[in-house]
Amino acid sequence: MTSAYTLQVTTPSDREVVMTRVFEAPRRLVFDAWTKPELIKRWLGVRAGWSMVVCEVDLTVGGTYRYVWRGPEGDMGMGGVYREVVRPERVVCTEKFDQSWYEGEAIDTLVMVEQGGKTTVTTTVLYASREVRDAVIKSGMASGVAESYDTLAEILREI
């Protein structure tokens, strides 16, 4: 299934990456899909060959979440603590990977806005420093990097 809605990525400040995407569903359903383990397990990070073997969510301020995926290369886990929970529109939590490729915790902010039966979801990740954020952006979160990918893809084809 291919969506007509594109994933937009921007960098409003030195330490942030913002992803925005519209979903063809009312907000309460999108919020459920984002916060209920039985639904999260069906979409988050479960690309071919990967499954979620741990998905625990205590969606309260001070509550924790824990995700573990199992893939061909082994397990990958992450988790954090909820700092703000406003159903069904806003969640703020910390994010830390078990084997982190960046230092420290990042702060995730999830905001859902419904209009005309559609929901715009904005996720903001606030990193500890600009350097950390830039490394992540260069990892492919920014659409602006697409151009450099194209160049790199050409280079790789030529090798």
Next chain:
Amino acid sequence: MNADRLDATFAALADPTRRAILARLATGQATVNQLAAPFAMSQPAISKHLKVLEHAGLISGGRIAQSRPRRLEPKVLADATGWLERYREIWEGNYQRLDAVLEELKAKEKKRRPKKR
């Protein structure tokens, strides 16, 4: 690939001149003069870019004399791009799977609560 190396690699790839240099080196090794030729840039400026690429392990050679040809290190580049390609695909894939889940939730809801006329 360790994190420091990856950071250096992404920093190196962030610049269009350096990507152009890599593209040129992909066609074969070249000296600083040859690499500088297509750019409106001084040789020291090009050398600076080459230093960044060397530090990232993306190219090798040229440590001693300026004339020593540089060459691309394909494996380092492939490691970095493979890693970032995977990451980009994750979010696009996540949201497409979420679309499918939402379609199902909507259909279920419609069944449960038929619209009143």
